Every structure is written in C-alpha cells, then in structure tokens.
Amino acid sequence: MNRDARGGNPRLTHPLVRDGRDEPLRRASWDEALDRAARGLRRGRGAFGMLACARATNETNYLAQKFARVVMGTNNVDSVDRRSHAASVAGLAAVFGSGGGTSSYGEVEHTDVVVMWGSNARVAHPVFFQRVLKGVHGGARLYAVDPRRASTAEWAEGWLGLNVGTDIALAHAIGREIIQAGLANEAFVERATSGFEEYRALVEPWTLSLAQKVTGVPAPAIRELAHAYARAERAQICWTLGVTDHHNGTAVVRALIDLALLTGHVGREGSGLQPLCGRNNVQGAVDMGAVPHRLPGFQDVLDPDARLRFESAWDTALPPHYGLNLAEMFEEMETGGVRAVHCLGENPAPSEARRLKALDFLVVQDMFRTSTAELADVVLPATAGWAESEGTTTNSERRVQRVRKAVEPPGEARDDIDILCDLARRLGHPWEYAGAEAVWNEVRSVSPDHYGMTYRRLEAEKGLQWPCPTTDTVEPPYLHGRLWADDPALRGRRAPFGLVRHVPPVDLTDERFPIRLTTGRRLDSSNSAGQQGGSPRRGEFVELCPEDAERYGVVVGEKVQITSRHGSVVVSVWIDTALRPGLAFTTLRLPDHNDTDQPTSAARCPIAGTAEYKATAIRIDKLPLVTYVG
Amino acid sequence: MTVTSLGVPRRLLDLTLDGEPVRAPEGTTLLDACRAAGKDLPALCHVDARTPASACRLCVVEVAGSRALVAACSREAEPGMDVRTDTERTRHSRRIVLELLASSVDLSTTPGIAEWIEEYGARPDRFGTDAARLEREPIIDNGLLVREDGKCLRCGQCVRACGGQGQHTFALSVSGRGFGSRVGVEYDAPLTDSACVFCGDCVDVCPTGALSVRSEFDLRTAGTWDEPAQAVTTTVCGHCGVGCELTLHVQDNEIVKVTSPPDSPVAHGNLCIKGRFGHQYIQNRD
Ligand code: SF4
Ligand code: SF4
Ligand code: FES
Numbered sequence: 001m002n003r004d005a006r007g008g009n010p011r012l013t014h015p016l017v018r019d020g021r022d023e024p025l026r027r028a029s030w031d032e033a034l035d036r037a038a039r040g041l042r043r044g045r046g047a048f049g050m051l052a053c054a055r056a057t058n059e060t061n062y063l064a065q066k067f068a069r070v071v072m073g074t075n076n077v078d079s080v081d082r083r084s085h086a087a088s089v090a091g092l093a094a095v096f097g098s099g100g101g102t103s104s105y106g107e108v109e110h111t112d113v114v115v116m117w118g119s120n121a122r123v124a125h126p127v128f129f130q131r132v133l134k135g136v137h138g139g140a141r142l143y144a145v146d147p148r149r150a151s152t153a154e155w156a157e158g159w160l161g162l163n164v165g166t167d168i169a170l171a172h173a174i175g176r177e178i179i180q181a182g183l184a185n186e187a188f189v190e191r192a193t194s195g196f197e198e199y200r201a202l203v204e205p206w207t208l209s210l211a212q213k214v215t216g217v218p219a220p221a222i223r224e225l226a227h228a229y230a231r232a233e234r235a236q237i238c239w240t241l242g243v244t245d246h247h248n249g250t251a252v253v254r255a256l257i258d259l260a261l262l263t264g265h266v267g268r269e270g271s272g273l274q275p276l277c278g279r280n281n282v283q284g285a286v287d288m289g290a291v292p293h294r295l296p297g298f299q300d301v302l303d304p305d306a307r308l309r310f311e312s313a314w315d316t317a318l319p320p321h322y323g324l325n326l327a328e329m330f331e332e333m334e335t336g337g338v339r340a341v342h343c344l345g346e347n348p349a350p351s352e353a354r355r356l357k358a359l360d361f362l363v364v365q366d367m368f369r370t371s372t373a374e375l376a377d378v379v380l381p382a383t384a385g386w387a388e389s390e391g392t393t394t395n396s397e398r399r400v401q402r403v404r405k406a407v408e409p410p411g412e413a414r415d416d417i418d419i420l421c422d423l424a425r426r427l428g429h430p431w432e433y434a435g436a437e438a439v440w441n442e443v444r445s446v447s448p449d450h451y452g453m454t455y456r457r458l459e460a461e462k463g464l465q466w467p468c469p470t471t472d473t474v475e476p477p478y479l480h481g482r483l484w485a486d487d488p489a490l491r492g493r494r495a496p497f498g499l500v501r502h503v504p505p506v507d508l509t510d511e512r513f514p515i516r517l518t519t520g521r522r523l524d525s526s527n528s529a530g531q532q533g534g535s536p537r538r539g540e541f542v543e544l545c546p547e548d549a550e551r552y553g554v555v556v557g558e559k560v561q562i563t564s565r566h567g568s569v570v571v572s573v574w575i576d577t578a579l580r581p582g583l584a585f586t587t588l589r590l591p592d593h594n595d596t597d598q599p600t601s602a603a604r605c606p607i608a609g610t611a612e613y614k615a616t617a618i619r620i621d622k623l624p625l626v627t628y629v630g
Numbered sequence: 631m632t633v634t635s636l637g638v639p640r641r642l643l644d645l646t647l648d649g650e651p652v653r654a655p656e657g658t659t660l661l662d663a664c665r666a667a668g669k670d671l672p673a674l675c676h677v678d679a680r681t682p683a684s685a686c687r688l689c690v691v692e693v694a695g696s697r698a699l700v701a702a703c704s705r706e707a708e709p710g711m712d713v714r715t716d717t718e719r720t721r722h723s724r725r726i727v728l729e730l731l732a733s734s735v736d737l738s739t740t741p742g743i744a745e746w747i748e749e750y751g752a753r754p755d756r757f758g759t760d761a762a763r764l765e766r767e768p769i770i771d772n773g774l775l776v777r778e779d780g781k782c783l784r785c786g787q788c789v790r791a792c793g794g795q796g797q798h799t800f801a802l803s804v805s806g807r808g809f810g811s812r813v814g815v816e817y818d819a820p821l822t823d824s825a826c827v828f829c830g831d832c833v834d835v836c837p838t839g840a841l842s843v844r845s846e847f848d849l850r851t852a853g854t855w856d857e858p859a860q861a862v863t864t865t866v867c868g869h870c871g872v873g874c875e876l877t878l879h880v881q882d883n884e885i886v887k888v889t890s891p892p893d894s895p896v897a898h899g900n901l902c903i904k905g906r907f908g909h910q911y912i913q914n915r916d
Contacts, residue, residue: 055868105872105896126797126829126902128872133798155798277871386868387878387885387909393866395873395896406863406878407885462875462895 012369012381013411025379030412030422037342037378038426040361041072044340049329050077052290053345054279057391057403059439060416061281061288062296063431064344068323070316071424075292075301075323076338079285079346086326088239088275089286091253095261095495096480098298098449099286103236103272104397104465104477109134111270113232115143115225117256118167119240120150125276128396132238141232143225145170147518148585149578158221158228161580164516164615165505166215168248171255172502173211174226176203178262183230188264192483192495199258199497214502230263234270240278254498261495267480277396280386284394287450287466288443292323297447313446330355344416345382347372365419381413389415390436392458394466397477400453401463505615509582513565513617515548517584541574542620543585549575552620561621570623584618645711660702660713661689669715672724672746674731675785676703677835678892678899681795685785686837687727688746691715699723721750728752734763736780739839739850768847771820774828774907776847779812781840788813788832788841796900801825802832813840830906834889834899843906845886856881864891869904872896876905885909 015033016025028036041048050068052061061079068077089099096102108114108131121129129152136142136155144153145160145167153159162170178184179200189196208219215222229235237256257266257273265271277283289296295318299306307318324332330348332338333355340361349356349372356362356375364376373379383389388409394400409415417439421431433439437455444451452468467475485491509516542562544554554560554573561570562584571586579585640655647667654663659682664671674686682704690699694712699720702713714720728747732754737743747754766779784804792802801815801824815824833841842850849855860881867874874897879887888906892899 125870125872126827127874127897127900127905130796130798130900137794280866280868280870280873282871384868386865386876393868393873395866396871397873397896399873399896401866401873401875401896403865404863406861406865406880407883462893 010369011367011410011413012373012379013413014381015412016373016376016379018377025374025376030414033378033380034419034422034426037363037380037423040377041340041342041363041423042427044361045072046074047337047339048072048074048076049324049332049338049341050074050290051326051329051341051343051346051348052077052079052285053385054079054277054282054285056281056285056345056385056416057389057393057436058281058284058288058400058443059391059436060344060385060389060420061285061290062439062443063417063420064342065289065291065296066314067342067420067424069295069310069318070314071427071429073316073319075319075321076329077290077323078292078326078329079282079290086286087249087253088277089291090250091257091498092273092275093294093298094250094254095257095498096266097493098467098479100283100398100466100479101272101274101276101396102266102479103270103274104399105131105274106477107234107270107272108132108140108236108238108274109138111135111140111232111234111236113141113143113228113235115145115229115235115237116152116156117145117237117239118252119238119276120146120148120152121238121240121276122152122155123150124240124278125396128276141228143228145225147516147580147583148576151578153578158224160215160217160221160225162215162217164518164583166502167252168255168500168502169206169211169214170217170222171252171259172203172206173208173215173222174229175199175255175259175262176206177208177223177226178230178259179203181227181230183227184262185230185264188483189262191488192264192267192491193261193497194494195497195499196262198499199262202499202501229259229265232265234268235263235265236270236272236274237265238274238276240276248500248503251498251500251503254500257495258497261497266495267478267483269476269478272478275396280395281393283396283398284392284400287394287447292325295446296443297449299447310446313442333358343372343376345385349375365416367413380419381409381411382416382419383409383413385416388413389417391417392436392440398465398479399463400450400458400466400468402455402458505617507565507615507617509617513563513619515582515584515618515620517542517562517564517586517616517618519586540571540587542571543574543576543579544620545579545581545583546575546577547581548579548584548620549573551581552622554620554622559623561623562618563621564616564618566616584620643707643709645707645709645713647713648715654707656707658707660691660693660700660705660707660711663707664691664702664713664715671702671715672742672749673703674740674743674837675783675787677787677837681790683785683787683790686731686783688724690720690723692717692720725750725752729754729756731783733757735783735838736763736778737838739781739842740837769821770844770847772822772828772844774844774903775821775826775830775833776842776844777813777821778840778842781838782813783838783840784811784813785837786813787835787837791831791835791900792826796831797827797829799825799827799829801827828903828907829901830888830903831890831900834892834901843887849881849886855886860886867901867905869908874901874905876901878909 015028015030017028017033017036018025050064052064065077068074093099114132142156143158144156147164149159208222212219260266260273293301295310329338330352342363344365347370362376363378364373365380365382367382386403387406390405391403392400393403424431448469449467452471453464482492556575558573559570561568642653652667671689673689675683684701684704689702691702692714693700729752769777789802793800804811804813860879862879864877867876875891875894877889877891878885890897890899890901
C-alpha cells in the first residue's frame with residue numbers, strides 16, 4: 001500500500017547522499033544533504049536546469065522558477081508536463097496571449113454543441129464529463145472525434161473515427177466546409193482575427209472527399225459536424241492528450257482554434273475552447289512561470305515592463321533571453337550545456353536515464369524513491385502537494401483552489417517550500433517565507449492576474465478563476481470577451497489564424513510494422529500517478545480489435561511481443577470492440593516498461609517539445625511456446 | 631468587462647412555521663425553510679443538493695389544508711403556507727416510522743438515529759424478536775466498496791447517483807418488490823463484473839451506511855473506527871486537471887475515507903475512482 005504505482009517506489013523518509021560516482025546512496029542528515037546539494041549546484045551555475053512539477057502546488061512552482069531565475073541566474077526551467085498540456089498552452093498563448101482554456105466547466109452544461117476532440121473524457125476526466133452529460137440532457141449535441149470508438153463516443157450524436165495523426169486534415173476540411181457553405185462568422189473574422197485569407201487558401205485543397213481519403217472519416221460525417229458546429233448559437237471544443245501528444249501537438253491545437261475563430265465560438269458565454277489537463281497542476285505550473293519563456297502570470301521574459309517589475313521585486317537581473325525547454329535541456333545534457341539539474345517531483349529517468357547519468361550533479365526532491373532518485377547525488381524527501389502541504393493548485397478551468405495539509409508526511413520528509421528556501425539560503429539568498437500564504441502573497445504582488453485572490457477569498461468563494469485583478473470583483477467565467485468589443489482599442493490584438501499543415505505521423509506503418517499503436521488512459525490508470533494496490537480492474541494490456549486478434553491468432557490474456565522501430569516489450573492481449581483493424585491501444589507508458597532508452601518514436605513537437613506518444617508503428621508477434629519441465 | 635456575480639435573483643415567499651412568520655427564497659423546500667429557521671426535522675433519505683427521494687417519511691409535517699402529512703424534504707414552500715412541524719400527529723407518525731425502520735433494518739451505522747429514537751420515544755422492539763428483518767451478510771467482492779443489504783432503506787439515492795443524476799453508469803438498480811426489494815447490480819454479479827466504475831458516489835449519498843468504503847468497513851469490523859477522533863480536511867484531488875475538491879477523513883494520520891463536498895463548484899459532490907480511492911499511494915508510514 002505504501003508504494004507508488006509508477007513502479008512500486010516506496011516513500012522517501014530521510015535524505016540520501018552518494019559519496020562517489022559508484023557508491024550507493026546512503027542516509028544523511030538534512031544539513032549534510034542540503035550542504036552537498038548547495039555545493040553541487042554552486043559548481044553547476046551557468047549550466048543549470050530546473051525540472052519543476054505539474055503535481056506540486058503553485059507556491060512550490062513559483063519558488064522553483066524563482067530559484068532557477070534568481071539563485072541560479074537562468075531561465076532554464078520547465079515542468080515535466082510535456083505529455084499533456086504544453087501544446088495547448090503554446091497554441092492558446094500564441095493566439096490569445098494567455099495559455100488557459102477559454103471556458104469554464106459550467107458553460108458546457110449550457111451550450112448547444114460540444115466537440116470532444118481526441119479526448120476520452122468519460123474515462124480520463126469523469127467528473128468533467130458528467131457536466132458534459134448534463135449539457136447533453138439539456139439538449140446539447142455531442143460529437144466525439146477519436147480514432148477509438150471509446151466510451152465518450154457512446155454518448156455522442158456522431159463519432160468521427162479518424163486515422164491516428166490526421167487531426168489537422170480533418171480540422172481543415174471542417175474549416176473549408178464552413179467557408180464553402182457560407183457559415184463563417186464574417187463579422188467576427190473581419191473585426192477580431194487576422195490571416196483569414198491565408199487560412200482560406202490553406203484549407204482550400206481539403207475537400208470532403210480528400211479528407212475522407214486521408215482521415216478515414218466519411219464525408220457526410222465531416223459535413224455534419226462542420227454544419228452543426230458553425231450553425232450552433234454556442235459551441236465548445238474540448239481536447240486532451242489525443243491532440244497534444246502528437247509530434248505536432250501545437251499545430252493541431254492551432255487548427256482547432258482556427259475553427260473557433262472562423263465561427264466566433266470564443267469569447268462568449270457557452271462558446272469556447274477547453275483543454276483538459278492530465279496532471280492536477282499543469283495549468284498552475286505554467287501560470288507560475290515554471291516555463292522557460294514566461295514569468296509568473298504569463299508575462300513574457302523579454303517584455304521590458306515585466307522584466308522591470310520582476311527585477312525590482314526580486315532584486316536581481318534576469319537573463320535577457322528565453323531558457324531551454326524540457327526537450328532542449330535533455331539534449332543539452334548530452335552536449336554539456338546542462339551539467340547540473342534540480343529535479344522536483346518528477347521521474348524522467350525511465351526515458352532519459354542515459355542523459356541524466358551524463359550530468360555532473362543531480363538533486364532529486366521527491367516523495368518517492370524513483371528511478372530518477374536512484375541516479376541522483378542528493379535525494380531530498382518531500383511531501384504530497386495535495387494532502388501534506390498548504391497551498392493552491394489551478395485546474396483546467398483556471399480555478400485556483402486551496403489545498404490543505406491533512407496528514408503528517410512520513411519520517412523526515414519536508415515541505416517543498418521549506419526545502420527550496422533552505423537551499424536558497426545556503427546559496428546566499430536569505431529567503432524567508434512564513435508559509436505558503438506568504439509565498440502566495442508574493443505571487444499576487446507580481447502577477448496582476450492573481451492579485452485579487454487572497455487566501456481568505458479563495459476559501460470563502462471556493463476557488464477563483466484567473467484573471468482576477470481586484471480583490472472584490474469576479475471576471476466573467478470565459479476569457480477574451482474583448483474580441484467582441486465594438487471599440488477597436490478595447491478589442492486589442494487580433495487573434496491570428498494558425499497556418500498549420502497536415503503532416504502524416506512520423507512513424508509510418510509498413511509491412512514490417514503494420515499496426516498503429518496509440519496510447520491513452522483507462523479509468524483506473526492515472527498516467528504514471530499512483531494507484532492503490534487494491535485496484536479492482538485488470539492490469540496492463542495491449543488491446544486489439546477482434547479482427548486483428550483473429551488475424552494474429554491471439555486470444556485474451558495471451559502474452560505477445562510488441563515491437564516498434566525503437567524497442568520491444570511483452571504484454572498480454574485484451575480485445576476491445578472500440579478499436580478498428582490496424583489500430584491497437586495501450587495504457588502502457590512504453591518507456592517505463594522498456595530497457596532501451598528511447599522506445600517510442602523520438603520525434604517531438606518542435607514548438608512545445610511534446611514527445612510523440614500517440615502514434616507508434618508496431619508489429620505483434622506470438623511468443624514461442626514454452627514447455628515447462630518439472 | 632468586470633462583473634460582480636450576484637447569483638440568480640430569487641423572490642422571497644412569506645409563510646408561517648409553527649405560527650411564526652418566516653421568509654424563504656422561492657424554490658426552497660419546507661425542510662430547507664425549517665432548517666433556515668433553526669428547526670431541525672429528522673430526515674434520513676434526504677441528501678443535500680440531490681433530488682429528494684421522499685422514501686423514509688421521517689420528515690413529515692402538517693400543512694394547513696392538506697389532509698395527508700407532507701414530506702418536508704420534497705415539498706416546495708408556497709406563499710401563505712401554514713406549516714406545523716411538531717404536532718401530536720407528526721410525532722406519532724415519526725415514532726411509528728422509526729419503529730418500523732429500526733425493527734426491520736440495521737441502523738447501527740445511521741448517523742443521528744439513536745437521538746431520534748429517544749426523542750420520539752420509539753420502541754422498535756415492540757414488534758417482538760421475530761419481526762421481519764433483512765438479515766444479509768455484507769457483500770465484499772472487491773477491495774474498495776462494501777454492500778450491506780441489511781442496512782438498506784431502499785431509498786434509491788444510490789441508484790440515482792449511479793444513474794442519470796450523476797455518474798450515468800447505471801450499474802445499480804432496485805430489483806424485486808416490497809419487502810424483498812433490494813439494491814443490486816445486473817445478474818447479482820460481483821461488483822467487479824458489473825458496469826460499476828468505483829466512483830463511490832453512492833457511498834456519499836447513502837444515509838445508513840449500507841454502502842461503505844472498504845477502509846471504513848474494515849476499521850469498523852476491527853472495532854477501531856473512531857469518528858470523533860477523526861480530523862476532516864478539504865483539499866483538491868491530486869490526480870487530474872479537473873481539480874475536484876476532496877474531503878479527507880483522517881484517523882491516526884491515515885486517510886480512512888474520502889468524501890466529496892456537495893457544494894463544490896467543480897464536482898458538485900461527485901468524484902471518480904482516482905479521487906475517491908487513489909490516496910493510498912502516499913501512505914507509507916513504516
Ligand atoms: S444502499 Fe443506501 S442509498 Fe442505496 S437505497 Fe439503500 S439506503 Fe438508499
Ligand atoms: S476526482 Fe477524478 S475527475 Fe476529479 S480531479 Fe480527481 S481524478 Fe480528476
Ligand atoms: S427525508 Fe423526507 S422522506 Fe426521507
């Protein structure tokens with residue numbers, strides 16, 4: 001019961017240090033561990049990277065990025081949330097200026113059309129999906145766009161079962177159909193957007209028949225969705241990992257935003273774009289500036305006003321360029337650009353062990369003795385953000401809510417905030433915070449979007465959504481209402497259409513690797529997050545459609561070898577009628593279960609650095625019969 | 631674009647409760663109006679923020695002009711209503727209801743019931759020791775949820791929470807009739823073979839503890855469940871970006887139960903398996 005399901009890692013109860021490269025980790029006092037960490041980091045100044053945590057509180061993430069920027073003098077800070085949200089943030093921020101979902105959950109109950117794109121929310125975000133169902137009961141039409149006919153689709157009026165990796169083609173075809181049918185919201189496009197002519201030219205080739213050929217979705221179904229979405233008074237597009245895990249995740253997000261711009265389905269109550277995050281505080285980590293190009297509150301690292309504000313608040317000089325993002329940091333670990341890393345609450349080792357081993361110095365601050373901790377020079381035992389510390393987290397509807405300490409952490413484990421402050425003090429920065437609230441008040445003082453959220457108000461009002469610039473008012477639940485303002489000055493910057501192209505998946509299927517393996521979640525597997533021992537459901541499987549199972553002559557429960565161009569692994573077979581021939585599904589995080597360093601395709605989204613998890617070409621081999629003797 | 635949220639404006643209605651004039655917002659039930667006026671009626675099958683089941687009939691009141699007693703948990707307040715909450719007739723009715731319930735159903739884990747039995751002078755034993763009773767063994771067919779038919783009122787709140795009012799899973803239903811009716815899953819299968827997704831929302835709405843989480847059941851069985859000693863803290867789920875609020879019930883520094891605050895703007899009293907049961911992984915105390 002006391003294990004982390006990420007691989008059955010036990011909780012850390014005291015600090016650990018290593019006396020030499022090949023020595024084992026041994027128990028140490030906090031003083032010794034922190035002294036060593038400080039020494040190692042001091043030497044690593046100039047080649048430092050901070051890996052922040054999408055599960056830690058806002059307060060911890062704020063201090064983590066401040067640690068990188070002020071104590072270590074670098075913008076090299078990023079959170080290990082690349083699988084789930086970076087592409088959404090990058091896409092939304094590029095169009096609208098701030099990287100948050102534009103709607104609130106409540107709006108999905110009062111809208112006319114809901115498009116769940118690449119999101120099996122029924123399973124991945126069940127409580128959100130209940131609210132979608134309320135909308136459906138209220139008369140909203142639901143469409144599911146997903147290669148699998150998953151349980152979300154069971155509630156939908158239409159299911160568009162596209163081929164993996166053809167999202168942009170489908171979105172462009174929908175956009176073209178809307179334009180051709182005269183359903184574009186011309187007034188909105190004219191007043192609030194830019195780049196429409198280029199967009200029109202870009203989507204022009206995507207006729208329904210070409211789209212049918214490329215995406216596998218019948219032309220009438222594409223047409224129906226296009227018309228339903230464009231004609232609706234209010235409409236929402238929601239997406240999850242199915243969109244953002246692609247090698248071109250940011251581009252897919254842009255293609256979806258284009259549809260909202262084309263129809264004016266953004267900036268109004270009930271109309272908007274709603275990405276759903278995989279981790280509890282992905283949104284907060286980004287909001288708090290634990291990203292290489294933004295300071296807290298989405299303020300650009302290169303914006304002179306913002307720089308001035310932070311440099312005087314923090315009494316420091318900020319590096320005048322963007323930092324390295326996660327993918328770049330890992331690359332630079334090989335080339336020597338990053339020599340020392342502080343890894344907070346995340347476990348990149350299963351896919352990045354080789355690069356982490358190349359570091360001069362690695363500090364791991366975590367609840368669990370993960371495989372990353374096993375590579376560390378210093379290991380600092382920390383607390384669970386949501387049950388062992390005070391603070392706040394920010395959910396997918398931008399709602400900041402209080403998390404509270406309910407249990408004492410085990411052994412000598414300490415609060416993330418205390419650990420970071422102690423370390424900063426040892427590196428010459430006398431950080432003193434009376435607690436999480438003091439940290440939060442500093443956040444409020446530097447981020448106008450958070451200024452109005454006092455702890456007292458967060459408690460009384462059961463969370464508040466950003467932006468919240470004043471302490472006595474609330475903003476509308478949706479963002480970017482400005483785009484509808486009559487006064488061009490209020491309307492502000494136009495929202496640019498994203499001119500993105502359909503690129504087929506990098507990892508093509510062929511005779512040797514004929515099956516497309518896609519990954520996702522089942523209800524009781526929460527990515528790599530912890531799971532209880534008593535889980536009532538089955539374990540990890542590769543799921544095939546009945547036709548493919550017959551073709552390969554495999555049955556439920558049989559162990560098979562699945563091989564991609566990057567590695568192979570043995571798993572059991574499950575049969576799922578939601579799948580189609582040529583498409584397999586697994587919740588396995590292949591890297592976690594494989595010996596090779598890079599088993600999934602190594603392509604990354606060039607903008608956000610999201611690794612491609614959604615579309616690996618594989619083959620399935622029966623295992624040789626084994627005869628047991630004796 | 632700054633607006634101040636005022637909520638939906640609601641008209642106030644004038645009515646009298648036990649002869650005292652009170653005002654209640656339009657759309658409130660008599661039970662809510664009574665509670666707002668500081669009168670606590672016994673109410674068993676009523677769950678905050680849910681559709682009333684009106685099954686237990688403990689909350690009955692007299693309304694002038696209505697011949698039958700009225701269930702306060704489901705009747706909406708109307709202007710000019712003259713409501714009596716504590717009359718000979720209501721007390722008598724509540725006493726009989728308590729006697730019938732307590733003689734046929736195991737109410738040992740029902741909060742508040744002992745006080746009501748005493749308050750109304752109910753004698754559940756007056757039907758003798760051979761009064762019909764649902765005696766059933768607890769059903770423990772998985773590691774998370776326990777079902778104890780013998781404690782079930784057949785109020786149906788769990789069925790609604792599992793179905794169209796919340797989860798939309800429709801794993802639970804009431805089958806059979808009259809005394810033989812019971813809450814179960816299709817074909818009486820083990821829960822693990824049913825449509826159940828183990829969200830545990832049925833546990834939160836069950837008024838008698840007929841549905842419970844395994845951790846609570848085990849501690850009760852061991853005799854170590856100690857509710858007064860438990861600390862209750864509300865925080866936010868650490869499993870996904872939806873961000874549901876969770877109430878953690880902690881005994882001896884262990885999370886022994888997780889419930890969902892009904893007034894949460896995010897989850898409205900619902901959870902999924904991860905929020906409800908996914909806490910055990912942090913509990914390494916040895
Ligand atoms: S199990 Fe509980 S909620 Fe369900 S019908 Fe019985 S008493 Fe009501
Ligand atoms: S209870 Fe379920 S839906 Fe809600 S935040 Fe937790 S994991 Fe997400
Ligand atoms: S509480 Fe009103 S009938 Fe049960």
